[in-house]
Every structure is written in C-alpha cells, then in structure tokens.
Amino acid sequence: MNPKTTVLTGITTTGTPHLGNYVGAIKPAITASRDSNVDSYYFLADFHALIKCHEPELVQQSTLEIAATWLALGLDTENATFYRQSDVPEISELTWLLTCHTAKGLMNRAHAYKAAVQENENAGEDPDFGLTMGLFSYPILMAADILMFNAHQVPVGRDQVQHLEMARDIAQRFNHHFGELFVLPEAVTDDNVAVLPGQDGRKMSKSYNNTIPIWLPEKKLRKSIMRIVTNSLEPGEPKDADDSALYSIFAAFADAGGREEMKQAYRDGIAWGEAKQKTFELINAELAPARDAYQDLISHPVQIEEVLREGARKARAYAMPFLDRIRHAIGIRPLA
Numbered sequence: 001m002n003p004k005t006t007v008l009t010g011i012t013t014t015g016t017p018h019l020g021n022y023v024g025a026i027k028p029a030i031t032a033s034r035d036s037n038v039d040s041y042y043f044l045a046d047f048h049a050l051i052k053c054h055e056p057e058l059v060q061q062s063t064l065e066i067a068a069t070w071l072a073l074g075l076d077t078e079n080a081t082f083y084r085q086s087d088v089p090e091i092s093e094l095t096w097l098l099t100c101h102t103a104k105g106l107m108n109r110a111h112a113y114k115a116a117v118q119e120n121e122n123a124g125e126d127p128d129f130g131l132t133m134g135l136f137s138y139p140i141l142m143a144a145d146i147l148m149f150n151a152h153q154v155p156v157g158r159d160q161v162q163h164l165e166m167a168r169d170i171a172q173r174f175n176h177h178f179g180e181l182f183v184l185p186e187a188v189t190d191d192n193v194a195v196l197p198g199q200d201g202r203k204m205s206k207s208y209n210n211t212i213p214i215w216l217p218e219k220k221l222r223k224s225i226m227r228i229v230t231n232s233l234e235p236g237e238p239k240d241a242d243d244s245a246l247y248s249i250f251a252a253f254a255d256a257g258g259r260e261e262m263k264q265a266y267r268d269g270i271a272w273g274e275a276k277q278k279t280f281e282l283i284n285a286e287l288a289p290a291r292d293a294y295q296d297l298i299s300h301p302v303q304i305e306e307v308l309r310e311g312a313r314k315a316r317a318y319a320m321p322f323l324d325r326i327r328h329a330i331g332i333r334p335l336a
C-alpha cells in the first residue's frame with residue numbers, strides 16, 4: 001500500500017476563474033502540489049462541466065483557460081498528477097460499476113438535485129423539467145473520480161461536503177460486498193481560508209455577478225478594484241478594517257506585516273482611493289508575472305495538451321491495474 005497521503009481534487013471547467021477561486025482553492029492547491037510527502041492529484045472535471053454547459057466551443061475553451069490558469073500560477077506537475085478527467089477512461093467505467101451498486105434513494109437526497117426539483121415546483125413546472133440524468137447521477141461520477149485513486153483527503157468547498165459523504169457511502173457498500181477495495185475519503189474544508197468578498201461586499205461568486213477575474217489586463221484590474229464598495233467616510237476619518245470588504249481583499253494577498261500596516265493606515269484615516277490603489281498594487285504585483293505566462297500558454301495550446309497527456313499517462317498507470325482488480329472482484333472476468 002502507498003504510505004503517503006493521497007490528496008485529490010477536481011476543478012469543474014466552467015466559467016472564468018476569479019480572485020475568490022484563486023484565494024480559496026487555486027493558491028492553496030498549488031502550494032500543496034509542491035509537497036513531496038503528499039501524492040496529489042488535480043484534475044480538470046470536464047465531464048462534470050457537461051452537466052452545465054452544452055456548447056462544444058465553450059466546453060473546450062473553459063478547459064483551455066482553466067488548465068492555463070493552474071499551469072501559469074505554478075502548479076508542480078512533476079510532483080503532482082495533473083490530468084483531464086475525460087483522458088482517463090477508467091473513471092467512466094468505474095462510474096458505471098458504482099452506478100449499479102448505488103441506491104437511487106441516495107441520489108434522490110442530493111442537495112443540487114433537490115434544489116432543482118424545488119425550483120421547478122415553485123415555478124409550477126413538472127418536477128423533472130429541464131433535469132438531465134447527468135445532474136441526477138453527478139455524485140456517482142464524483143465518487144468514481146475520488147475512489148479511482150484511493151484519495152484520503154479531498155479539499156472542497158462546503159457545498160461539496162454532501163458529495164463526499166455520498167462517495168464514502170458508495171465505497172463502504174462496495175467494500176462490504178466485494179472486500180476492502182476502496183479507501184474511504186474525507187472532505188477537507190479549510191476554515192482558515194477566509195471567504196473572499198466581491199465588489200458588492202457579498203461572497204465573491206459568479207451567481208452574484210460581483211467577481212474580479214484573475215486575468216484582467218492591468219488597467220481593467222485596477223478599474224475593477226476601484227469599484228469595490230466602501231462607505232462614505234472622508235479622508236482623515238478613521239476607518240474600521242474589520243468591517244471593510246476592501247480590507248478583506250487586501251488581507252487575502254498581504255503578509256502579516258502588510259496587514260498590520262494597512263490596519264494602522266485605516267485607523268489613521270487613509271482615503272478610500274488610496275487604499276484601493278494600494279490594494280490594486282499588491283494584487284497586481286502577485287499576478288503580473290503569471291499573467292504573461294498565462295498569455296503565453298493560452299496561445300500555445302499544444303504545450304498544455306502535452307502536459308495533460310503526460311498527466312493522464314501517470315494517472316492511468318495507477319487506474320488501469322486498480323480497475324482490473326475491481327472488475328475481477330465484481331465478476332467481470334475472463335472466462336478461462
């Protein structure tokens with residue numbers, strides 16, 4: 001057995017990555033990717049993206065942008081295994097094997113599915129209106145992603161915790177019937193990572209339309225930061241950093257010294273315009289070098305494709321023999 005801890009997480013390839021994604025998920029994962037005591041798996045969940053996105057061009061474009069984002073920001077692809085879900089056919093096969101052993105009732109309880117049904121009912125529609133089997137059985141695909149590599153720890157947002165519990169349930173049931181095949185995974189949610197506020201002060205999220213994309217060109221990034229809400233306190237009037245979305249965003253990028261200095265500046269009545277300018281400068285300094293790398297990668301998709309293929313090769317070296325064992329255990333075996 002592998003003595004190292006295996007950490008795995010998937011990134012659904014939809015939407016444009018924003019500073020909230022960067023601070024909450026991407027940056028900690030990239031730091032973790034360099035830890036040689038951990039076996040880490042990061043993958044582009046493009047099969048999950050199909051649940052929300054039915055536009056071929058967009059499916060491809062999002063995968064390109066998200067892969068380029070992680071690579072530009074310094075993901076260590078030597079130490080970690082970085083791959084695209086659809087390049088590992090073993091995951092799809094495992095999904096079916098698990099599907100045949102997953103109670104439909106378990107899926108009925110999934111929050112995302114229930115919320116969609118509720119919305120239909122509220123709107124007076126048929127409960128299943130617009131729902132696909134992809135949305136319904138999404139947690140089984142996610143379980144296969146995780147169980148395929150025997151992940152111990154799965155860093156996710158709070159909205160995904162139920163899916164982890166389902167993956168454990170599915171694994172437990174399978175192990176019970178067919179012997180100890182799967183590691184039971186655990187969700188890791190980080191309470192220390194503050195939720196980044198968006199321009200309007202609510203949580204930065206695509207659904208609130210308050211995001212600041214990571215790869216805005218410098219001028220647009222500045223403009224976007226200038227638009228963060230503040231109150232009407234004048235220059236010279238003391239300001240409360242703990243009650244300021246602008247400060248929270250600053251703090252997510254600053255070190256301890258920088259945070260202390262800025263807090264003092266707030267108490268001393270820094271003008272909002274100046275606080276915004278400083279926030280812009282800090283964020284820009286962190287992103288500027290990677291911005292060039294990102295542009296370079298985006299215009300050379302062949303390079304990205306190569307990295308992903310190599311990642312899939314590594315992932316499959318684990319998945320293929322393991323899937324053979326699983327098939328054998330459930331009776332999909334040679335006849336002689």
Ligand code: TRP
Pocket residue numbers: 008009010011012045048141142145146154155156160
């Ligand atoms: N469903 C996850 C999300 O939307 C992404 C995801 C897919 C994932 N497969 C995974 C996360 C496996 C962790 C492990 O955020």
